[in-house]
Amino acid sequence: MKQGEQEAKMILVRKGVAFDDNYHDDNSRPSMPDFKYLDEERFLEVTHTLHNNAIITHINRFHRKSTAEQLEIMEKARNVYDRIHEYRYPNTEEGMAQYRCDLKLVKSHMGYDPTKWDFAEKLYEFYCDSPIIECSTENILREVREKGEKHKSGNTDLFIFVLEDEFRVMMDLLHSGPQNGCYGAFFKAILRSPFPAVYVCAWNWETQTYEIDDPLIMKFEKTENGGMVAGRI
Numbered sequence: 001m002k003q004g005e006q007e008a009k010m011i012l013v014r015k016g017v018a019f020d021d022n023y024h025d026d027n028s029r030p031s032m033p034d035f036k037y038l039d040e041e042r043f044l045e046v047t048h049t050l051h052n053n054a055i056i057t058h059i060n061r062f063h064r065k066s067t068a069e070q071l072e073i074m075e076k077a078r079n080v081y082d083r084i085h086e087y088r089y090p091n092t093e094e095g096m097a098q099y100r101c102d103l104k105l106v107k108s109h110m111g112y113d114p115t116k117w118d119f120a121e122k123l124y125e126f127y128c129d130s131p132i133i134e135c136s137t138e139n140i141l142r143e144v145r146e147k148g149e150k151h152k153s154g155n156t157d158l159f160i161f162v163l164e165d166e167f168r169v170m171m172d173l174l175h176s177g178p179q180n181g182c183y184g185a186f187f188k189a190i191l192r193s194p195f196p197a198v199y200v201c202a203w204n205w206e207t208q209t210y211e212i213d214d215p216l217i218m219k220f221e222k223t224e225n226g227g228m229v230a231g232r233i
Contacts, residue, residue: 002034002046003048004046004047004048004161004203004210007161007203007210007212008034008046008159008161008201009035009044009046010212011201011210011212011215011217012044012159014212014213015233017037018037018038019035019036019037019038019044020035020036020037020038020039023035023036031151033151033156041155042155042156043151044156044157044159045147045150045151045156045157045158045159046159046161047143047147047158047159047160047161048143048160048161048162049139049140049142049143049161049162049163049166050139050142060129061129062109062129062130073109073129074109076105077106077109077110077130080102080105081106081110081112084099084102084103084106084114085114103115107128108128108129109128109129110128110129110130111128135163135165135166135169136166136169137166137169137170137173137182139162139166140166140170141186141189141190143158143160144158144160144189144193144195144198145189145193147195148194148195151194151195152194153194154194154196155196156195156196157195157196157197157198157199158193158195158197158198158199159198159199159201160198160199160200160201161201161202161210162200162201162202162203163202163203163205164202164204164205164216166202167200167201167202167216167218170186170200170218171218173186174230187220187230190220190228191222191226191228195222196222197219197221197222198219198220198221199217199218199219199220199233200217200218200219200220201215201217202215202216202217217232217233218230218231218233219231219232219233
């Protein structure tokens with residue numbers, strides 16, 4: 001059983017959802033959902049936004065350095081990051097050389113490439129000294145799209161564990177209302193997906209723990225008239 005599956009099931013059971021304990025994802029067919037609801041042909045797939053494996057599990061070259069050396073590199077990376085975003089470079093050959101050098105440093109240290117504006121592209125947070133985490137609703141919608149490609153039947157719900165900061169960003173977007181263009185885009189992306197319902201639930205990435213009894217969780221559920229209802233559960 002993959003990370004978070006049992007926790008998602010426990011959360012929904014506490015919300016009154018019943019599951020068929022005789023069903024198992026035994027890989028007997030492609031893209032089998034993780035769980036089946038009791039007494040109906042509907043299923044549940046559980047996933048996380050991209051960050052669930054970004055905890056450092058081995059000592060890399062950066063962490064073998066002394067504390068003083070690590071702090072020096074971190075300070076340099078912060079200064080470089082600010083310089084890039086303020087674009088403090090002379091329009092000379094030397095300035096462009098410094099710019100390219102700075103880009104290389106922030107990517108190797110933070111896993112961040114500031115020259116790319118494609119939000120669908122995943123960060124290289126697994127291959128750098130000290131990964132940064134990008135929290136946005138796009139991370140949530142990426143999972144909706146990617147899992148939707150695997151579960152097109154229309155009888156599977158999706159349960160997404162997200163970072164606590166991602167949950168807060170999502171709630172800020174929902175509270176902003178229709179005057180925010182991203183508000184409508186978020187709902188449209190879920191409506192276009194094959195999932196009858198999408199659960200978005202916060203978990204603690206830093207401690208790798210899940211709140212079972214009183215989680216931060218939202219449910220987005222399609223209606224028969226083509227609309228959607230959304231709310232905390």
